[in-house]
Amino acid sequence: MLDLGSTHLIDVDLFPCGFLTTAKDRKIIVANRYFEESLGRKGLEGKCLNELLTKASQLFCDSYVVPTVFRDGRCCEVLLTLRSGSGHTTPKVVNVQKMADGGLSWAFIEADNRARLFKELEAARCAVEVQREELEQLSRTDALTGIANRRQFDDALHRIFKDAERSEQPVALLIMDLDNFKTINDRYGHDVGDKALQALAGVLKMTARETDTIARFGGDEFACILPNTDVDAANELGRRVHKYISELAFQCSITISIGISTRTAEIPIKHTVALKRADQALFCAKKAGRNTTFVWGQ
Amino acid sequence: MIDTDVRHRNSVSVVGTGKKTLVLAHGFGCDQTMWRLLTPHFQDQFRIVLFDYVGSGKSDPRAFRGKKYSELKGYAEDIIDVCEALDLEDAILVGHSVSSMTGLIAAIEVPRLISKLVMVCPSPFFLNDPPHYHGGFERADLEGLIELMDQNYIGWANHLAPLVMGTSGEGLTEELVDSFCSTDPLFAKTFAKATFFSDCRHLLDKATQPTLILQSTHDALASVSVGEYVHANMAHSKLEVVEANGHCLHMTHPREIAPSVINFASA
Numbered sequence: 001m002l003d004l005g006s007t008h009l010i011d012v013d014l015f016p017c018g019f020l021t022t023a024k025d026r027k028i029i030v031a032n033r034y035f036e037e038s039l040g041r042k043g044l045e046g047k048c049l050n051e052l053l054t055k056a057s058q059l060f061c062d063s064y065v066v067p068t069v070f071r072d073g074r075c076c077e078v079l080l081t082l083r084s085g086s087g088h089t090t091p092k093v094v095n096v097q098k099m100a101d102g103g104l105s106w107a108f109i110e111a112d113n114r115a116r117l118f119k120e121l122e123a124a125r126c127a128v129e130v131q132r133e134e135l136e137q138l139s140r141t142d143a144l145t146g147i148a149n150r151r152q153f154d155d156a157l158h159r160i161f162k163d164a165e166r167s168e169q170p171v172a173l174l175i176m177d178l179d180n181f182k183t184i185n186d187r188y189g190h191d192v193g194d195k196a197l198q199a200l201a202g203v204l205k206m207t208a209r210e211t212d213t214i215a216r217f218g219g220d221e222f223a224c225i226l227p228n229t230d231v232d233a234a235n236e237l238g239r240r241v242h243k244y245i246s247e248l249a250f251q252c253s254i255t256i257s258i259g260i261s262t263r264t265a266e267i268p269i270k271h272t273v274a275l276k277r278a279d280q281a282l283f284c285a286k287k288a289g290r291n292t293t294f295v296w297g298q
Numbered sequence: 299m300i301d302t303d304v305r306h307r308n309s310v311s312v313v314g315t316g317k318k319t320l321v322l323a324h325g326f327g328c329d330q331t332m333w334r335l336l337t338p339h340f341q342d343q344f345r346i347v348l349f350d351y352v353g354s355g356k357s358d359p360r361a362f363r364g365k366k367y368s369e370l371k372g373y374a375e376d377i378i379d380v381c382e383a384l385d386l387e388d389a390i391l392v393g394h395s396v397s398s399m400t401g402l403i404a405a406i407e408v409p410r411l412i413s414k415l416v417m418v419c420p421s422p423f424f425l426n427d428p429p430h431y432h433g434g435f436e437r438a439d440l441e442g443l444i445e446l447m448d449q450n451y452i453g454w455a456n457h458l459a460p461l462v463m464g465t466s467g468e469g470l471t472e473e474l475v476d477s478f479c480s481t482d483p484l485f486a487k488t489f490a491k492a493t494f495f496s497d498c499r500h501l502l503d504k505a506t507q508p509t510l511i512l513q514s515t516h517d518a519l520a521s522v523s524v525g526e527y528v529h530a531n532m533a534h535s536k537l538e539v540v541e542a543n544g545h546c547l548h549m550t551h552p553r554e555i556a557p558s559v560i561n562f563a564s565a
Contacts, residue, residue, distance in 0.1 A: 054439065054442050055435060055436075055439040055442070055443075056439055056440070056441075056442030056443035056445070056446055057442070057446065058518070059443055059518070059519075060443065060446045060447075060450070060454075062518070063327060064450070064453075064454050077453075078450055078453075079446065079449040079450055080446070081442060081446070115449065118448065118449045119445075122448045122449075133364075163303070166303070
């Protein structure tokens with residue numbers, strides 16, 4: 001019984017909150033009756049508090065609660081799970097404070113509803129996170145071909161050129177489009193045009209390395225960014241793309257034109273310049289009769 | 299990945315001088331500062347590489363990728379990246395707790411980088427798998443731990459202390475009271491899940507590197523029998539059991555384990 005003056009007395013045993021004092025090693029010195037009754041346990045004095053905690057709560061006490069109490073003097077509003085006498089688990093909100101003699105005083109309050117609420121909130125948070133990731137992926141993917149869209153391409157181009165600035169490794173950029181795409185659409189219909197775009201994306205996926213970025217850049221324009229790749233290797237990739245396109249069993253003949261530009265340690269151009277140069281090379285390929293590859297400056 | 303990027307990304311620091319290089323890999327809930335009591339014993343004889351995994355310590359949080367770091371392989375890639383960024387070959391990898399396993403994965407993936415392994419309080423699998431393996435925990439125990447991390451996420455990840463405590467509930471010395479690591483709750487939870495639910499037992503016999511296993515006699519997370527299991531499954535391994543309380547021998551018993559590590563690394 002606590003004496004708070006002449007008229008107010010509090011019966012700690014019956015106060016609707018579990019009180020506990022322990023030594024530094026968590027041996028229980030005193031437990032109030034409410035705590036023992038709420039757990040359905042008796043004779044707790046002398047036992048280790050760890051016996052009342054789930055294994056998870058013991059680990060949590062070790063790595064967070066007790067070190068925090070030793071450092072800050074107290075640790076408040078922690079949710080721990082206790083084991084009742086009948087073997088059930090019961091969540092409690094816990095405040096712990098260091099006492100003058102180095103021991104610890106603990107207060108335990110019921111937290112069943114709060115624990116349920118946390119679970120619901122966590123489930124909702126996880127669902128939102130999954131949706132956010134899905135939406136982000138969608139916003140960076142071309143819906144028709146499933147490869148990167150312009151937004152992802154721009155990010156990758158910027159990043160890869162920045163890396164190349166530091167590493168001084170060459171980067172190659174290929175820009176390509178389907179020859180006479182408008183004619184395919186007009187003659188065979190847009191569904192066939194779409195299939196031609198998908199076929200080209202399929203060839204690029206098959207040809208590119210994992211570290212390369214392939215993207216649908218515009219209507220029928222595609223791009224490949226090839227890190228650590230010199231002009232010869234880029235040309236070789238272009239040659240293989242032409243070859244695979246020519247081997248496609250497609251309902252009409254499709255060919256592509258490719259423009260290539262490169263950034264090297266000796267010619268350290270910016271990504272915007274590389275883009276312009278690849279575009280100019282593509283224009284040259286078109287002018288030269290299509291179904292071919294041009295390298296800027298060659 | 300570019301050298302300078304990895305150095306920044308993993309907050310790599312290099313101390314000491316010597317022909318041989320020790321790479322020290324911290325465990326869950328820690329960062330490279332946890333090695334501070336051990337490094338003075340090594341720095342006159344070895345070059346010491348310290349780093350933080352992405353999501354821990356002073357690593358670059360922008361490099362965190364949930365999917366990559368939800369598996370131990372992702373953390374092993376950090377080790378490989380750090381070794382490659384520093385052009386290391388034949389380094390001796392000292393891994394605490396889960397880093398014994400991420401180090402093992404790295405050693406199997408790129409053997410030329412790592413010539414020897416030192417495992418401080420390793421556990422290849424924290425769950426019990428009766429009748430032959432006793433990892434120490436039931437699945438519900440560890441799922442409960444993840445749940446507690448969620449429920450206490452405000453506060454917890456900012457004041458995470460290494461799991462120094464042993465089986466008796468004692469062991470946190472005053473010196474280590476300030477050994478808190480502050481981390482992002484999402485990163486810490488991702489690391490916790492990868493740590494506590496990965497099963498690396500099948501990898502133990504895949505590494506050919508000589509391995510020193512240091513196990514504590516009273517460790518709530520990895521018992522002596524777990525150390526014996528690791529030893530039995532690694533052909534070129536040596537087990538030393540240290541009379542100690544807790545899971546952080548490098549912090550609680552640096553003087554005791556330093557000579558063993560030095561002898562093993564120098565041989």
